[in-house]
Amino acid sequence: MSNAEIIGQDPGWVIALKGVLVFAVCVFLTIMSVWGERRIVARMQQRSGPNRVGKFGLLQALVDGVKLALKEDLIPKSADRIVFVIAPIISTTTCFMAFAVIPLTGPVNFFGQETVMQMTDLSVGVLYVLAIASVGVYGIVLAGWSSGSTYPLLGGLRSSAQVISYEIAMGLSLVAVFIYAGSMSTSEIVAAQDKWWYAVILFPSFVIFAISMVGETNRAPFDLAEAEGELVGGFHTEYSSLKFALFFLSEYVNIIAVSALATTLFLGGYRALPGLGFTEQWLGGWFTLVWFFIKVLGFFFVFVWLRGTLPRLRYDQFMKFGWKVLIPFSLAWILIVSTLRVMSQQEAPPALIATFIFSIALIYIAIATLIDKKKAAQEKAARNITSSEPDFPVPVIPNTRVEQING
């Protein structure tokens, strides 16, 4: 039986209970991952991190949430009051909805009902996740606009431009997965990774997806929207109390959601690591949940690791990377993958396939050489600055330039 058929048997109470469980897991993971992130980053920076509230500071994030609830709920007088309240609601609602199509376990016994821990199995599952992620952008852009203040407006615009730019690279990286799986349904993609994970056979797709998911969630080193030195806090500068907490929550749920999506599409989802397939039967199938969360938390650790390691990019570098590197690269990769697949399908002679791969390699080397040459020329030009007058405006230095101007 396919997942869609198994889920089709669910009575109403199972659907409701699954929804509550998925929601509870998301909130719990958020609280724990805020704590985990602060502890891990602290270790990377030779500090101890939060360790006072509860054992190992485990309750820190929970207590912070309570503290936020007891703070004054401010609405600035320049704000558009209605949109200002709606924006965090949009963000929060959409961030949970992405989880509806992620399969968390294989077939399990759920209070006497045979089912899988997946709320629903759409045949366009992944497209649905991308659609929901796009709706989430409204939360950001409306929050920035409705604040009626300079920094949130700029932060909101930056965030939304960033999210939509990297969504294209993300969407393109998934095409190769659909070609191999022959489906857009999340459960069928997991099933299609029976022998090999797509992270292995479609490695370039995986790399593009991994990069763009960091850009998509506004996380370091791509957290330009909240570049403190330039923009204070980004689009949520004017938010306080639980409304701010909602944005915070949705950011972390989004991180977990893209990690879950990456796990499902590239790392075999809830399936065990290769060679450990027998563990999938443990606890009546519930052990697959452990595998799923090991992979998701692995991704989360990488997110934290990036934040602890890399400096923030400049906005123009970031947009350039998205539009001029990731997008052409993924388009070329789609064409290469599909050509190779058609060749093996039509049983083309091995010589032809070898020629194709060889010519692709040649083209790649040619383009890389051209770019390197251009870069070297630019660097050389940058070193040989002959004129003392820079072409950007500089402040007047007292007692030197003033005389020149007056004279």
Next chain:
Amino acid sequence: MNPSFNPYVPILAIGAIGFGFAIFSVVAAALTGPKRYNRAKSDAYECGIEPSPQAAGGGRFPIKYFLTAMLFIVFDIEIVFLYPWAVAFDSLGVFGLVEMALFIGTVFVAYAYVWRRGGLEWD
């Protein structure tokens, strides 16, 4: 499969839970916190200096963001065309590959044009 089961109902269920939580938080925030009026507190935040009467540039923002949004739509539509092709890839064979190569090529011409005209520069 249960014929009365609509696969979109669970989405509504989780959406309703998330929405309920968001509403609860927004309402709770208005009730639990203190209320101490202060004129300066309700001003827009600008690091302590006297705030400008309107958001950056009188609410206007650089055209670059609009351009990015337009380009996003072009590529998003390309993606939407690519997905069904990818799902049906194995049954389309060489014909599908050539057709899609032509389509990607056409969009790529537009992309190269935008690049050349500086539409992707950000200064």
